[in-house]
Amino acid sequence: MSRTFKPKVVTANALIEGDVVYLTADDRWTRTHAEAELITTEERAAIRLSFGEAQDGIVVGVYLADAIASENGPQPIHFREEFRAVGPSNYNHGKQAEQANV
Amino acid sequence: MYKYNDFDSAFVASRNAQFRSQVERRVDGSLTEDEFKPLRLMNGLYLQLHAYMLRVAIPYGTLNGARMRKLAEIADRWDKGYGHFTTRQNIQYNWPILSDVPDMLDALAEVEMHAIQTSGNTIRNVTSDHFAGAAADEIEDPRPVAELLRQWSTDHPEFQFLPRKFKIAVTGSPNDRAVTKAHDIGLRMVRNDAGEPGFEVIVGGGLGRTPMVGKVLTPFLPKADLLPYCEAIVSVYNLLGRRDNKYKARIKITVHENGLDKIRELVEARFKTLRAEFAGNDQKLLAEIEEHFAAPAYKSAPADAYQAYYDADPVFRSWADTNLDAHKNDDYAIVTVSIKAHGQTPGDASSDQMRVMADLAEQYGHDELRISHQQNVILPHVHKSDLPAVHEALKAVGLATANLGLISDIIACPGMDYCALATARSIPVAQQIAIRFDELKLEHDIGELQIKISGCINACGHHHVGHIGILGLDRAGVENYQITLGGDATETAAIGERAGPGFAYDEIVPAIERLVLGYLDLRNDAEETFIEAYQRLGAEPFKAVLYPDDRKRNAA
Known part of the structure; x- marks a missing residue:
């Protein structure tokens, strides 16, 4: 079963800011997709999803999104997740603006 | 107000x-x-x-x-x-x-505003003609009726958990600028044979995944019967509408599945009870509301300066030709401020731009502003002698684009740049179409043309009723755009017809360019608009320019 499992990250929105967040391997919520834990088995995915869902006081709308490993950490696959990881295309707002300031 | x-x-x-x-x-x-x-x-x-x-x-x-x-x-x-x-x-x-x-x-x-009932399965913001109270073709200002409906529907205990959301639009003009036929209830003011004003009541219109043009429930409802009649409709829908399937819960499906005659019968029966219960109190309230909507004290001043400026300044002339509409007072004009400068996001206004429009409304516009469903801002009452000053002030903040009703005056929903429901982006497609036709310098030659873009099947961008509609979808993990042709958002509302297979994100703007350049070749003369040419010729010649490879294949 794990053979056909597509790697995933756990993602959500932060409760107060609404910003897109990802669950890390050390149980933090990061704003950077590449810092997310890349989950490679279905069993681990179920555990991490329910861990995330239990954090209702910090994050909202927890779900699993397909991702792929890269040299720089996990990258999104679907274009919706690419937009969530970067921000809107009409203004330099959201993550792209915040990360440029770092 | x-x-x-x-x-x-x-x-x-x-x-x-x-x-x-x-x-x-x-x-x-x-x-x-x-x-x-x-x-x-x-x-x-x-x-x-x-x-x-x-x-x-x-x-x-x-x-x-x-x-x-x-x-x-x-x-x-x-x-x-x-x-x-x-x-x-x-x-x-x-x-x-x-x-x-x-x-x-x-x-x-x-400032007496709120966000109540802008979501949920309730009666949403009642929309109206953005030229209300100013339009030359208007029978009566529809806003008192809209306000009556707003007061009645706000926190109405019976209607807080409808089967689905419910949208009402009302216009006081026979020429429909409020897309009344695409609403759950559309109210279009008309006169009866005796010359009395009343409403054509349209029910069961809507866009979304099952687009339907609203049907006429009654061709003439006396104005005084409006509120109990609307309550009767919503009340019948509340009981009859489906709650088992979200996608079949809107009143358009209730009307479709039960038939207009049955709905009419139920509504008429409920209406009889309700009208008696209302006992005319709605009319007393309406009379109070009407006092808030007195026409402005129009100034009387010479309007000659306008003509001189019009003759002398080609930039002003171009703007006046596209962005002004006839006012019921001959010395006045309705100004539509385009918030769609080429390359900008349709419908977005910066805080600086908002403040300039506020200042202009106070200084030159009897303190009135309107927002149109076409995502522009209207100064409904501007004396013609003030138009040059208004134009100058708008120009200074990028609000003087002369593109109303033209190809860059695009409706676009937020799409996947913002919306959690979206399946593709809308905004960049609108931006690129506007920029491309501005580069080609063809916009004014093309003339009247409505492009409407939605980033998902829910159709917030009204693509079904665009002369050219664009629907963004997710096809196997990539953005894909379907084109519909021949939609109509007016009193002759029509749902556009799908042209054929969709286009990839980088193909959609070239496809629109082919389509519009094809129209320029197909039209009889410069007077024949895109939609007129489409209605005359049908879809085939337009499909042929959209899909030139198909034609070659078929010919081979």
């Missing part, structure tokens, strides 16, 4: 206080998201792709300077310095922080 009475102010204040407390309890962990979500939605607060989004109702699209200035202040204090005007005459803020929203709502209440 309607002024809140003590009851209205107390109601909004108490709702805001409740929501402030609900937000506090969400933040401190007393409320779960499952408990909180319906509460925030009742107050117009959505969670979107990158952030929360606050949808604020602009009742029947009417604002004054103070309200517009407050919208600008909110954009600066709690958002990113701009707001997005929508196809339902609302304004959306794309970046609020949850803990700031109670303050935003209090700020709105200072």
